[in-house]
Amino acid sequence: MDLLQLKKEVFRANLKLVDLGLVTLTWGNVSAIDRTEGLIAIKPSGIDYDVMAVEDIVVVDLDGKVVEGKYRPSSDTPSHIELYKAFTEIGGISHTHSKYATMFAQAHMEIPCFGTTHADYFYGTIPLARTLTEEEVNEGYEKYAGRAIIEKFKSIDPITMPGVLLSSHAPFTWGKDAMESVKHSFILERIAEMSLGTLQLNQDCNSVEQYILDKHYKRKHGPNAYYGQK
Amino acid sequence: MDLLQLKKEVFRANLKLVDLGLVTLTWGNVSAIDRTEGLIAIKPSGIDYDVMAVEDIVVVDLDGKVVEGKYRPSSDTPSHIELYKAFTEIGGISHTHSKYATMFAQAHMEIPCFGTTHADYFYGTIPLARTLTEEEVNEGYEKYAGRAIIEKFKSIDPITMPGVLLSSHAPFTWGKDAMESVKHSFILERIAEMSLGTLQLNQDCNSVEQYILDKHYKRKHGPNAYYGQK
Amino acid sequence: MDLLQLKKEVFRANLKLVDLGLVTLTWGNVSAIDRTEGLIAIKPSGIDYDVMAVEDIVVVDLDGKVVEGKYRPSSDTPSHIELYKAFTEIGGISHTHSKYATMFAQAHMEIPCFGTTHADYFYGTIPLARTLTEEEVNEGYEKYAGRAIIEKFKSIDPITMPGVLLSSHAPFTWGKDAMESVKHSFILERIAEMSLGTLQLNQDCNSVEQYILDKHYKRKHGPNAYYGQK
Amino acid sequence: MDLLQLKKEVFRANLKLVDLGLVTLTWGNVSAIDRTEGLIAIKPSGIDYDVMAVEDIVVVDLDGKVVEGKYRPSSDTPSHIELYKAFTEIGGISHTHSKYATMFAQAHMEIPCFGTTHADYFYGTIPLARTLTEEEVNEGYEKYAGRAIIEKFKSIDPITMPGVLLSSHAPFTWGKDAMESVKHSFILERIAEMSLGTLQLNQDCNSVEQYILDKHYKRKHGPNAYYGQK
Numbered sequence: 001m002d003l004l005q006l007k008k009e010v011f012r013a014n015l016k017l018v019d020l021g022l023v024t025l026t027w028g029n030v031s032a033i034d035r036t037e038g039l040i041a042i043k044p045s046g047i048d049y050d051v052m053a054v055e056d057i058v059v060v061d062l063d064g065k066v067v068e069g070k071y072r073p074s075s076d077t078p079s080h081i082e083l084y085k086a087f088t089e090i091g092g093i094s095h096t097h098s099k100y101a102t103m104f105a106q107a108h109m110e111i112p113c114f115g116t117t118h119a120d121y122f123y124g125t126i127p128l129a130r131t132l133t134e135e136e137v138n139e140g141y142e143k144y145a146g147r148a149i150i151e152k153f154k155s156i157d158p159i160t161m162p163g164v165l166l167s168s169h170a171p172f173t174w175g176k177d178a179m180e181s182v183k184h185s186f187i188l189e190r191i192a193e194m195s196l197g198t199l200q201l202n203q204d205c206n207s208v209e210q211y212i213l214d215k216h217y218k219r220k221h222g223p224n225a226y227y228g229q230k
Numbered sequence: 231m232d233l234l235q236l237k238k239e240v241f242r243a244n245l246k247l248v249d250l251g252l253v254t255l256t257w258g259n260v261s262a263i264d265r266t267e268g269l270i271a272i273k274p275s276g277i278d279y280d281v282m283a284v285e286d287i288v289v290v291d292l293d294g295k296v297v298e299g300k301y302r303p304s305s306d307t308p309s310h311i312e313l314y315k316a317f318t319e320i321g322g323i324s325h326t327h328s329k330y331a332t333m334f335a336q337a338h339m340e341i342p343c344f345g346t347t348h349a350d351y352f353y354g355t356i357p358l359a360r361t362l363t364e365e366e367v368n369e370g371y372e373k374y375a376g377r378a379i380i381e382k383f384k385s386i387d388p389i390t391m392p393g394v395l396l397s398s399h400a401p402f403t404w405g406k407d408a409m410e411s412v413k414h415s416f417i418l419e420r421i422a423e424m425s426l427g428t429l430q431l432n433q434d435c436n437s438v439e440q441y442i443l444d445k446h447y448k449r450k451h452g453p454n455a456y457y458g459q460k
Numbered sequence: 461m462d463l464l465q466l467k468k469e470v471f472r473a474n475l476k477l478v479d480l481g482l483v484t485l486t487w488g489n490v491s492a493i494d495r496t497e498g499l500i501a502i503k504p505s506g507i508d509y510d511v512m513a514v515e516d517i518v519v520v521d522l523d524g525k526v527v528e529g530k531y532r533p534s535s536d537t538p539s540h541i542e543l544y545k546a547f548t549e550i551g552g553i554s555h556t557h558s559k560y561a562t563m564f565a566q567a568h569m570e571i572p573c574f575g576t577t578h579a580d581y582f583y584g585t586i587p588l589a590r591t592l593t594e595e596e597v598n599e600g601y602e603k604y605a606g607r608a609i610i611e612k613f614k615s616i617d618p619i620t621m622p623g624v625l626l627s628s629h630a631p632f633t634w635g636k637d638a639m640e641s642v643k644h645s646f647i648l649e650r651i652a653e654m655s656l657g658t659l660q661l662n663q664d665c666n667s668v669e670q671y672i673l674d675k676h677y678k679r680k681h682g683p684n685a686y687y688g689q690k
Numbered sequence: 691m692d693l694l695q696l697k698k699e700v701f702r703a704n705l706k707l708v709d710l711g712l713v714t715l716t717w718g719n720v721s722a723i724d725r726t727e728g729l730i731a732i733k734p735s736g737i738d739y740d741v742m743a744v745e746d747i748v749v750v751d752l753d754g755k756v757v758e759g760k761y762r763p764s765s766d767t768p769s770h771i772e773l774y775k776a777f778t779e780i781g782g783i784s785h786t787h788s789k790y791a792t793m794f795a796q797a798h799m800e801i802p803c804f805g806t807t808h809a810d811y812f813y814g815t816i817p818l819a820r821t822l823t824e825e826e827v828n829e830g831y832e833k834y835a836g837r838a839i840i841e842k843f844k845s846i847d848p849i850t851m852p853g854v855l856l857s858s859h860a861p862f863t864w865g866k867d868a869m870e871s872v873k874h875s876f877i878l879e880r881i882a883e884m885s886l887g888t889l890q891l892n893q894d895c896n897s898v899e900q901y902i903l904d905k906h907y908k909r910k911h912g913p914n915a916y917y918g919q920k
Contacts, residue, residue, distance in 0.1 A: 024876075024880065025873075025876075025877070026918075027807065044919070045917055045918050045919065046917055046918025046919060047918075047919070071919055072918075072919055075909065075916060075917045097806075097807045099880075099883060099884055099887070100887065102805065102807065102884050103884055103887030103888050103890075103891060104891060105805065106804040106805040106884065106885075106888040106895065107804075107887075107888045107891035107892035107895055108892065108895070109891055109892060114336040114337075114398070115332065115335065115336040115398045115399060115400070116327075116398060116399045116400070117257065117327045117332065117400070131899065131902075132902070134899070134901040137901050137902060137905045138901070138905070141905055141909075168804070168805045168806060168898045168899075168902060169805060169806045170805070170806070170807070183255075186254075186255075187255070190254065190329075193329060194329055194332050194333050194336065195336075196887060196890065196891065197329070197330065197333030197337075197426060198333050198336040198337045199890075199891065200333075200426065200429075200430065200890065201333060201334060201337035201339055201426065201429065202337035202338065202339060205336065205337055205338070208398045209361065209364070209398075211364040211367050211368070212361075212362070212367060212398060215367045215368070215371055219305065219371075226305060227275055227276055227305045228256075228275050228276025228277075228302075229274070229275065229276060229277070229301055229302055344566040344567075344628065345562065345565065345566040345628045345629060345630070346557075346628060346629045346630070347487065347557045347562065347630070413485075416484075416485075417485070420484065420559075423559060424559055424562050424563055424566065425566075427559070427560065427563030427567075427656060428563050428566040428567045430563075430656065430659075430660065431563060431564060431567035431569055431656065431659065432567035432568065432569060435566065435567055435568070438628045439591065439594070439628075441594040441597050441598070442591075442592070442597060442628060445597045445598070445601055449535065449601075456532075456535060457505055457506055457535045458486075458505050458506025458507075458532075459504070459505065459506060459507070459531055459532055574796040574797075574858070575792065575795065575796040575858045575859060575860070576787075576858060576859045576860070577717065577787045577792065577860070643715075646714075646715075647715070650714065650789075653789060654789055654792050654793055654796065655796075657789070657790065657793030657797075657886060658793050658796040658797045660793075660886065660889075660890065661793060661794060661797035661799055661886065661889065662797035662798065662799060665796065665797055665798070668858045669821065669824070669858075671824040671827050671828070672821075672822070672827060672858060675827050675828070675831055679765065679831075686762075686765060687735060687736055687765045688716075688735050688736025688737075688762075689734070689735065689736060689737070689761055689762055
C-alpha cells in the first residue's frame with residue numbers, strides 16, 4: 001500500500017469519528033499501519049478537525065520517529081505503537097473519549113455481555129486495563145498505557161475482542177484497518193450506553209449464556225458465518 | 231396486492247426505521263406478507279441502508295424458500311415466518327435493536343403500563359419472551375426465537391399487544407402492514423425510554439388502573455373509539 | 461381579536477411544539493381562547509402535523525360545540541374548556557407527552573423547585589393532579605381530568621404556577637396566549653430533565669430556600685422585576 | 691484592544707454558547723474585559739439570540755455603569771464584575787444553565803476528577819460555591835453570588851480551575867478571553883455528563899490518583915506541556 005493511500009484512509013477515519021459523534025474538540029485519534037514498510041499514519045497532535053488536511057497526517061516508524069509530515073504526531077502515538085507491535089494482525093486503531101464507554105472506564109468497570117448486540121461484535125466481557133503506577137506514568141505514560149492493555153490481553157484474543165477500556169481514561173478499539181477500528185468504536189459506544197441502562201434496570205443482571213454468545217458471534221464471524229451476503 | 235408494491239412498502243418501511251433513529255448499521259429489518267399468495271418481502275441480510283434499492287428486497291415463501299431477489303434474506307427471516315404463521319391477522323413485522331427497548335430486553339424485564347401513552351397503543355404489560363435453550367439455539371436459533379414469542383402469546387392477543395421483547399436480545403413489533411409495524415417500534419421505544427425514567431424516579435411504581443388502561447386503549451381502538459376523525 | 465388570527469396563532473403554536481421536540485406523532489395539542497366571544501381555537505383530533513393547515517383548526521364554544529371547522533376537535537377539548545372556565549386570566553393551553561415531564565407524571569411525583577431555572581418561571585413545586593376515579597373516567601374522562609387540575613389549584617395561583625402534571629398521564633401548561641403556553645411546556649420539560657438528574661445525584665435533595673425562590677421569581681415577574689429590558 | 695473588537699468577540703462567543711447547545715432561551719451570557727481601559731462588554735439582559743446584533747452588546751465599567759449601548763446589561767453583570775476584580779488574569783467569563791453542570795449545582799455536589807478528560811482541563815475537583823444568605827440575596831444577589839465564588843477560591847487558583855458551580859443555580863466558567871470561557875463551559879458540561887454516568891455505575895468511585903491528575907494537566911499546560919504543536 002502506498003503511503004498517500006494510507007494517509008487518506010487515516011484522514012477519512014479521523015473525520016468519521018467526528019461525524020459519528022464519538023469525538024469532540026481534539027479528543028480522539030485514529031492510526032493505520034503499513035505492515036510491509038513498518039510505517040504508521042496517525043493524526044497530528046491537537047489539530048482541529050475543521051482545518052486538518054490529508055497532508056497533515058503524520059507518518060512514524062515503529063520506534064516513533066517521524067518519517068513524513070510537518071507536525072508532531074498524536075501524543076498517544078506510543079500507545080498505538082505498542083499495540084501494533086503486540087497485536088500483529090490488526091491494521092488500524094481508534095482512541096476516543098466517547099461518553100458512555102468513558103463512563104465505564106472512569107467507573108473502573110468492565111462491560112459484561114448483556115445481549116446479542118454485544119455478542120455480534122465483541123466475544124465476551126469488554127476488558128478494563130489497570131491503572132498505571134506512578135513510575136510508569138512518569139517514565140513513559142503513553143507507552144505504558146499500551147503495555148497495560150497488552151498485559152490485560154495475555155489470555156484474550158484481540159481479533160475476537162477488538163476493544164478495551166483504560167482505567168480512569170477512555171476506550172481504544174482496533175480492526176483490520178482504520179475504518180473498521182472506527183466502526184468498533186461506534187459499536188462499543190452503543191453497547192456501553194445500552195449496558196448502563198440495563199444495569200439501571202437490573203443491577204444484578206447476568207451476562208448472556210455462553211451458547212448464545214457463541215451462536216451470535218459465530219453467526220457473523222468465522223468459517224460458519226451466515227449473516228450478510230456470501 | 232402485486233409483489234412490486236409489497237417490495238416498495240417493505241423498502242420504505244426499512245428506511246423509515248433508520249430515519250426514526252431506531253436502526254443503526256444493519257441492526258434491523260422489516261417484512262410484509264401478501265396473505266393471498268403466501269409470500270413475504272423482507273430486507274436482504276447485512277446490506278447497508280445507504281445502497282439498498284427496491285429490487286434488493288427479497289421475496290420468500292412460508293417455507294423460507296427465496297422466490298425472488300438476488301440476495302439472501304435477513305438472517306431473522308425464520309422468526310418472521312413463524313410469527314406470520316401464528317398471528318394470522320398481522321401484515322407487517324419490524325425488528326430493531328433500538329436503545330431503550332433493548333435495555334429492557336437485556337435486563338430481562340417486561341414493561342409495565344405506567345401511563346396513558348403506553349395505554350393508547352399497547353393494551354397492558356409489554357411481554358418478554360423467554361431465553362432459548364441450548365438445543366433450540368443450535369437447532370434453529372431464529373425459528374425458535376419466533377416460537378418463544380408465540381409461546382408467550384398463548385394467552386395474549388397480538389392485535390391488542392403489537393410487540394414483544396426477546397430476552398437478552400431486542401424487540402419485535404408488528405401491525406396491519408409494514409409501516410404500522412414501524413410505527414409500533416417507534417412508540418415502543420418511546421415508552422421504554424419513559425418507563426426507564428419512571429422507574430428511576432419511583433422504583434416501586436405501579437401500573438395504571440385497569441379502568442384507565444381500558445379507557446385509553448378503547449378511546450383509540452375498537453367500535454367505540456372517538457379519537458381522531460371518523 | 462378576529463377568529464382567523466386566533467386560528468393562525470393556534471396553528472403556529474401547535475407546530476412549535478413539534479419543532480421543540482415536545483410532541484411526536486399526534487401526542488399534543490394547543491388551544492387559545494377569545495375571551496370576548498367565548499370561543500376556543502384548538503387542534504383537530506388525530507391529524508398529522510405534516511398535513512395540518514390553518515383552516516383545519518377547529519373553533520368550539522365553552523360548551524364544546526363546534527362553531528367552525530370541518531374536523532372533530534382534539535379529544536382533550538373538554539379538559540381545555542374546564543381550565544379556561546376556572547382560570548379566567550389565561551389565554552392559551554398546551555398539552556404534550558414530553559418525555560421528562562411525563563416520567564414524573566407516571567411516577568406520581570411532583571417536581572420540587574431544585575434551582576433558579578425553575579424558580580425563574582414556576583413559583584414553587586410543580587403540582588400533580590390526582591388519579592381519576594372509575595366513575596369519573598367513565599362519565600367524562602377529559603372533563604374530569606380538567607376538574608382534577610382545578611381541584612389541585614384550590615390554593616395555588618395558576619398565574620404564578622403555569623403548569624401541572626396529571627397522574628399516570630402527562631403535563632398541561634398555560635399562559636397569556638398559545639405561544640406562551642408552548643414556552644412553558646418547553647421550560648417545564650427542561651426543568652423535569654434537570655430534576656431527574658438532580659435526584660439521581662442526590663435523592664434527598666431539598667427545595668431551594670424560600671427567599672431564593674422569591675428573589676428569582678420576582679426578578680422576572682411583577683412590579684419590581686429587573687430582568688430584561690423595560 | 692478597541693471596544694468594537696471586544697464587542698464582536700463577546701457577540702460571537704454568546705452565539706457560540708447557543709450553537710454548542712449550552713444555552714436555550716436567554717439562559718446564559720458571556721462577557722470580556724479590556725484590562726487597559728477597565729471596560730467590560732457583556733450581553734444585554736433578556737434579548738433573544740436570534741435578533742441580537744453586535745451593537746446591542748453593552749459596555750460597562752468596573753462600577754457597573756453603562757458607558758456604551760442602548761440596553762440594560764445582563765442582570766448577572768455584578769457577578770461578572772466581582773470575578774474580574776478578584777481574578778486579575780482572566781479575560782472572559784461565561785454563565786450558562788447547561789443541563790448536566792446544573793444538575794450537580796442543584797444537587798449541591800462538587801464534581802470530583804474521575805478521569806483524564808477532566809484532568810486535561812480542570813486541575814482537581816470542580817468546586818461548589820455556597821448558598822447565599824437571605825441578607826446577601828436581598829442586599830445584592832448577583833454581587834454576592836460573585837463574592838461567594840471568590841470566597842471559595844481563597845485557596846484555589848482560578849487559572850488552573852477555570853470554572854465553578856453555584857449552589858442551587860448553575861455554572862460559571864472563565865478563560866483568557868470570551869471564547870476560551872465558552873470552551874471551558876462546553877468541557878465542563880461534558881465532564882458533568884460523564885461524571886453523572888460514572889456515579890450511576892459506581893457511586894463510591896474515587897478521584898484519579900494525584901500523579902495522574904498532575905501528568906494529564908501538565909501534559910497540556912505549563913512549561914513542560916507536550917500536547918499539541920509547539
